Amino acid sequence: MLSRVAENIYWMARYVERAENTARIVTVNANLLLDLPKGIAPGWRPLVDITGANPLFEEHYKDYSERNVVRFLLADERNSGSILAALMAARENCRTIRDFVPREVWELLNEIYLFAREDLPKGMTKGGRHAYLKRVIQGAQNINGLLSGTMxxxxxxxxxxxxxxxxxxxxxxxxxxxxxxxxxxxxxxxxxxxxxxxxxxxxxxxxxxxxxxxxxxxxxxxxxxxxxxxxxxxxxxxxxxxxxxxxxxxxxxxxxxxxxxxxxxxxxxxxxxxxxxxxxxxxxxxxxxxxxxxxxxxxxxxxxxxxxxxxxxxxxxxxx
Structure with missing residues (x-):
């Protein structure tokens, strides 16, 4: 196997996993803030702490408000850990190795990336965030299942x-x-x-x-x-x-x-x-x-x- 192909497969898998994990932590944090009383709730900064991207965040945002953190983790293409950036990178790695993965995987990855991009305005709202993140998580799990069963x-x-x-x-x-x-x-x-x-x-x-x-x-x-x-x-x-x-x-x-x-x-x-x-x-x-x-x-x-x-x-x- 060519080293370039091995690297692309490796990074495709990492970015799919990264997108899923980011969607998970945002979902759980939103629910946690509903369960804990005001004053001891952790807010949104811990999510950026988890990714380790604080310097990048602070370079482009004034504070760790819910709106800023959610935008950074869902939509900011400058952040390689954001859902949109991770799916975009996974898609690009998959595109270069389409002969090595089942066609259905490419189609599904393309579909979930297009969904993440086009439905992003809904995902940025409190009312639409849960459904948006759930779709991303399920899409990543479907990709992994399809790879396991057909590759x-x-x-x-x-x-x-x-x-x-x-x-x-x-x-x-x-x-x-x-x-x-x-x-x-x-x-x-x-x-x-x-x-x-x-x-x-x-x-x-x-x-x-x-x-x-x-x-x-x-x-x-x-x-x-x-x-x-x-x-x-x-x-x-x-x-x-x-x-x-x-x-x-x-x-x-x-x-x-x-x-x-x-x-x-x-x-x-x-x-x-x-x-x-x-x-x-x-x-x-x-x-x-x-x-x-x-x-x-x-x-x-x-x-x-x-x-x-x-x-x-x-x-x-x-x-x-």
Whole structure:
């Protein structure tokens, strides 16, 4: 397989996953603000914190108002993590490799991109936002299902998996890091009645609430939620499940030794830590280490299998 094709498949998968994850966090935040009393509700800035795009946001917007943050995350093409920009990038990567993916995937991706662009005015309104984001999420899931059911499970599919699960692991760690820190401070004992709402919102950001209840069979608490999202091997959005999926795909590729070593370090870090025992500062340091490892794995993939970018190439495809 040509390195250019492998890279395009990888980034197509990452951008589809990115668009879905962005739609998820905006949906859940809107619902969370309805559940928490005024004065302790986190507002909209945490969503930009999750993406790590604060410098870009502050360059173009005056404040973290609902309108500004929603526009930044849904429509701002300068933000590679926005829904519109991610779908546009996924579509462009897919366009260049149409011989390697089923035609129906190209048609579906084109359809969801056109919907996201043309219905954007409705998505920017409070009344139309939920339906807009739900359609984006379902579109991304349909694309992934169609790829799983119709694409040859060859090396191209392995690179598809690498893109999807690397992006998913990165977003899961970001959601946990920001949400666990920015909602209800540990020392605010008077806010304990709202702690469950906080952690339910973390689970719902990843559609993990029902799976958590079935797996843990206890009420929603910080420690069990952290254990579930980091270390439950059977939940598709947990960090360890993503790392295991990455290792499985890497094991099928040639010249995989360096990448497998990086993935192995990530797995050992997860296995050697009990997240539920970490205070907020320790949890943040633990997640920082994981995110550095995820970035290192992306760099190793690029060095091993992707062509070196020309000096003039845009920096939009970066490890955010």
């Amino acid at each position: 040859l499970h060859d090396q191209g599919y392995d690179f598809l998996h690498l893109g999807r699960f690397l992006e998913r692991a990165d977003m899961t760690t970001r959601i946990i890091d920001v949400r666990s820190a920015n909602l209800l401070p540990e020392e605010a004992t008077e806010l304990r009645p709202f702690e469950t709402i906080q952690w339910v919102s973390v689970l719902k950001s990843m559609t993990a609430y029902q799976a958590y209840r079935r797996s843990e069979q206890i009420r929603v608490l910080r420690g069990p939620v952290l254990r579930f999202l980091f270390q439950n091997e059977t939940f598709p959005r947990s960090v360890v499940h993503c790392i295991d999926a990455l290792r499985t795909s890497l094991s099928k590729l040639p010249r995989n030794e360096s990448a497998l070593r990086v993935a192995g370090r990530l797995k050992r870090n997860l296995e050697g830590t009990e997240p539920r025992r970490l205070n907020q500062q320790q949890l943040h340091a633990f997640i920082d280490d994981l995110q550095v490892g995820i970035g290192d794995l992306h760099e190793e993939l690029a060095r091993t299998w992707f062509p070196p970018p020309p000096e003039s190439q845009s920096q939009s495809q970066t490890q955010d």
